[in-house]
Amino acid sequence: MLNFVVRRLVSTIPVMVFVALFVFSLIYFAPGDPAALIAGDQASAAEIERIRLSLGLDRPFFLRFFGWLGDVLQGDLGVSVFSQLPVTTLIGQRLEPTLSLMVMTVVLSVTIAVPLGVVAAARQGTWIDRFVMTFAVIGFSVPVFVIGYILSYVFAIRLNLLPVQGYSPLAEGFWPFLKSLLLPSVALSGVYVALIARITRTSMIEVLSQDYIRTARAKGLGQGPILFVHALKNASVPIITVIGIGISLLIGGAVVTETVFAIPGIGRLVVDAILRRDYPVIQGVVLLFSLGYVLINLCIDLIYTLLDPRVRY
């Protein structure tokens, strides 16, 4: 097991180096002189030169790449061109709201979607099934910001039950924290509930026709254990895969949601950084998300081995 984890981690090193290379060369994909772009229209030549030097643009590419990589490996992601603060500090400040939003969205989506999909499969072709599938289509097709504005209008503005906007850190109390995240995570969940419920249904329908389900029934087991133990465990591999993909996709969704609900998270940080061409911040965030993505995939591979004894590591 440990052996497997170590091997998997080592095998991600080339991927991460490639990602780092890509992230680092972002600055070269931008048209024009990066230093001039960053400095803006009114900047003087001296100011542009200062930025060029601070970014190290005067040195050869690979020399700078390895220098930068060395810094990154020591936890130094550089300094924001705009605020002059270390990128790690900036990200650190913004990490809690985004992580909280993502965790809450995933927990909410999975707890709603998996039972829905299981029930839809068990009652295939009935009105329950059709209701769940209709719900899934709506979840898919209505954009996050629309759901977000509707929810916020109904629950925050009309009913006054939840805060309209903003984020309350966990340190300031669990209830305010939960309340501030509820609407954003519900809004963000729509797509994932739809996605996970659909795949759960499809996978369960396939499993429910298998011989071992008939065996389980022949033992006298009830619907509950048959669906949630015998069937769901077999159906879980595609479900876990989709949840994993969902978490990766959440990153994009978080940006929109953080904007709608004015949550000071990574999504907002990166949007602002892009608008200001604050390359060190963009690089830092992309690198962080890539690392997150790799780790999520590792976790998913580990979960596979726990769920299915036939998967070897």
Added chain:
Amino acid sequence: MELLNVQHLRTHFRSAEGAVRAVEDVSFRLETGKTLAIVGESGSGKSVTSLSIMGLLDKKTARNSGSITFGGRNLLTLSEREMRKIRGNEIGMVFQEPMTSLNPVLSVGRQIGETLRLHQGLSRQAARTRAIDLLRLVDIPAPERRIDEYPHQLSGGMRQRVMIAIALACEPKLLIADEPTTALDVTVQAQVLDLMRDLQKRTGTAIILITHDLGVVADIADRVIVMYAGRTVEEAATADLYARPMHPYTKGLLATIPRLGSSLLPGEPARLEEIPGQVPSLRKPIHGCAFAGRCKFSVDLCRSKAPVLERKSEGHSVACHLADNGVSA
């Protein structure tokens, strides 16, 4: 003592192209501790009969009529809840497909122990201990190790032994074995049948052995019913059936059994298809005798009037118009 009495069982399936008359009038009785073999070609309704007894057919498409009296109760009238207390507890079942009938993601111990915990309320630990005993009972070597293994780590024969262990875990009064050996190698087939016979001696459970191979029936069954196109065409004590088969179909089946010692190669097609002709479609009602189209003795009466199952001698019934008119001549 009579354990099971099936009378005029009928099982029809609804389908897009109309009804499938999978079982059309099957009747038989089974005494406590005895073995009944149900024999017939592929598609004759053997599995549907056993699934009807277990109440495992999809209620949305399957319609049962007649009666299945087990321990004094008509199973066809019981609720799903009541049936759940019988399944796996009073009636155990072993299926035709050992490779796919066990859950691939649950350990062997879990799958055996589950039944014990459900019906006998055993603790996790007690169920495990008992499951190890059961593995030993079905002759699985190193049961303490095997108990934590998963089905993919076991051979086909071992999986079928595990299935038997599951079916027998709660010491059921009735074990239904639906072609338990068809998917196995010849040598393993013999071992599994020996095991079943052995276990019956020890536990006194009654067995319904479903097979399309009359050859395996001789040493294990007390009585045999022969099914054709969803009907019982003949029922007799095993020795009687071998010695004096009355239905032309039964005779055809007996004629296809290879002589003792001439072992069958694995993968060889079912010998029963050597009777010329085809099973009639189950989608249309059959007028007259279902076997008439393939029967070399058939007369006009056979095509116009369906024969009923009639007792011809002590414990020997047959559904054939010509049965006492010297067909065997």
